[in-house]
Amino acid sequence: MFGKTRSLHAVQDVSFALQPGEILGIVGESGSGKSTLGKLGMSLLKPTSGAIRYQGKLLSDYRGNDLKQLRCDLQMVFQDPNASLNSRLTIEQSLREPFILHKRGSKQDQHQEILRLLNVVGLPASVLHRYPHELSGGQKQRVVIARALALKPKVIIADEAVAALDASVKAQIINLLLDLQKEFNLSIIFISHDLPMVQTMCDRVLVLYLGRLMEYAPRDVIAQGGKHPYTQALWQSSPIADPDRGFSDEEPLHGEIPSPLNPPGGCVFHTRCPRAVARCSEVIPRLYPLGPQHNVACLLHEAQAVV
Numbered sequence: 001m002f003g004k005t006r007s008l009h010a011v012q013d014v015s016f017a018l019q020p021g022e023i024l025g026i027v028g029e030s031g032s033g034k035s036t037l038g039k040l041g042m043s044l045l046k047p048t049s050g051a052i053r054y055q056g057k058l059l060s061d062y063r064g065n066d067l068k069q070l071r072c073d074l075q076m077v078f079q080d081p082n083a084s085l086n087s088r089l090t091i092e093q094s095l096r097e098p099f100i101l102h103k104r105g106s107k108q109d110q111h112q113e114i115l116r117l118l119n120v121v122g123l124p125a126s127v128l129h130r131y132p133h134e135l136s137g138g139q140k141q142r143v144v145i146a147r148a149l150a151l152k153p154k155v156i157i158a159d160e161a162v163a164a165l166d167a168s169v170k171a172q173i174i175n176l177l178l179d180l181q182k183e184f185n186l187s188i189i190f191i192s193h194d195l196p197m198v199q200t201m202c203d204r205v206l207v208l209y210l211g212r213l214m215e216y217a218p219r220d221v222i223a224q225g226g227k228h229p230y231t232q233a234l235w236q237s238s239p240i241a242d243p244d245r246g247f248s249d250e251e252p253l254h255g256e257i258p259s260p261l262n263p264p265g266g267c268v269f270h271t272r273c274p275r276a277v278a279r280c281s282e283v284i285p286r287l288y289p290l291g292p293q294h295n296v297a298c299l300l301h302e303a304q305a306v307v
């Protein structure tokens with residue numbers, strides 16, 4: 001009655017390591033698998049194959065108290081604070097939830113912690129008795145970040161956490177995340193479709209297309225335009241493309257990202273790539289190392305790969 005089930009690989013053959021205190025950016029167009037990768041990291045999804053480790057141990061092997069600690073250590077901040085906050089709870093009640101859930105401290109201790117958290121994210125204590133609808137978008141996202149910090153996490157996965165905010169508020173929230181990263185030596189995975197923004201704040205950037213890793217590079221390589229034609233096309237498609245970056249012969253992205261149910265053979269990007277050659281439709285490029293912590297999945301770079 002429902003026909004044959006088809007499987008879709010939202011993310012395939014993606015491998016990376018996040019260091020303590022590192023900010024890693026994950027960029028790509030809509031549908032490239034960014035959120036899936038974030039949810040896998042949080043154990044909100046289970047991988048059909050492959051391994052995800054935290055401090056050397058498979059996420060799936062965590063049990064008991066270790067699992068509880070893992071749930072404190074890894075926190076996620078989503079795009080829409082309205083969906084993250086319960087509209088019927090006051091800000092104080094929302095901020096108290098993690099402490100109740102993890103049975104941390106007396107009511108008085110919790111209150112002191114909540115005041116500390118508000119201070120950390122730059123909100124006045126007067127918001128405590130307010131409801132989410134009484135706060136601005138930026139204030140709500142600060143509350144969400146405060147709640148994510150409540151259990152002193154080591155890793156924060158921010159999935160399009162500033163995408164819904166106005167430009168000036170966006171900058172404030174990014175600065176807040178950067179300050180928090182320094183203060184608490186947090187590792188942050190910053191998921192966004194906005195390459196110019198990601199390269200300003202991340203130490204390394206992972207560029208995804210149709211669920212596959214296209215380029216994995218330090219910030220300065222990405223800032224200079226990157227080496228993969230997809231990274232370069234993302235720059236060209238960005239509204240603040242910088243003419244000094246020196247990749248003006250590249251064309252911006254045309255057409256839609258193909259369906260992941262029926263991805264192109266060979267390099268998945270070849271159908272939109274301005275530099276594709278015949279072999280690109282036949283061979284899935286492996287990741288070619290071009291320098292320290294810099295890998296590119298593109299046949300154009302096969303010859304320059306550092307062996």
Ligand SMILES: Nc1ncnc2c1ncn2[C@@H]1O[C@H](COP(=O)(O)OP(=O)(O)OP(=O)(O)O)[C@@H](O)[C@H]1O
Nearest residue numbers: 008010028029030031032033034035036037193260
């Ligand atoms: N639960 C699901 N069932 C079926 N397909 C899914 C599911 N979750 C994700 N997908 C598909 O997997 C692909 C990757 O989705 P994902 O949300 O990870 O991409 P994204 O890069 O985060 O996109 P966006 O920026 O739009 O959120 C998409 O084609 C999406 O439709």
